[in-house]
Amino acid sequence: MKIRTVTTRFFLALSVFALALTFLIVSAPARTTEDDSAAVFKAKCAMCHGQTAEKKFDATKPDAELTEIVLKGKKAEKPPNMPAFGEKGITAEQATALVGFMKTQKH
Numbered sequence: 001m002k003i004r005t006v007t008t009r010f011f012l013a014l015s016v017f018a019l020a021l022t023f024l025i026v027s028a029p030a031r032t033t034e035d036d037s038a039a040v041f042k043a044k045c046a047m048c049h050g051q052t053a054e055k056k057f058d059a060t061k062p063d064a065e066l067t068e069i070v071l072k073g074k075k076a077e078k079p080p081n082m083p084a085f086g087e088k089g090i091t092a093e094q095a096t097a098l099v100g101f102m103k104t105q106k107h
Contacts, residue, residue: 037101
């Protein structure tokens with residue numbers, strides 16, 4: 001009976017460890033994407049849009065439209081124009097994450 005209890009406790013502990021490890025592995029990419037978006041924003045966007053995306057950014061527009069603008073650029077009523085970051089290596093996934101990050105910064 002004692003061996004069965006030890007074996008049960010071992011497998012229970014192993015299961016909890018495996019579950020915790022799975023959670024960490026699954027949540028790591030989300031944090032990385034957020035960190036990457038913050039770095040891209042600071043390096044490429046903050047100079048025109050401000051540190052909290054307070055300038056020249058309409059957070060009420062749909063994400064898909066804003067993502068297209070990030071990728072393809074947009075001619076402004078007066079300069080500076082929004083450059084096409086798709087031509088500069090930003091992927092659609094990165095652009096979507098960047099738009100989401102900018103919306104969280106907008107106050």
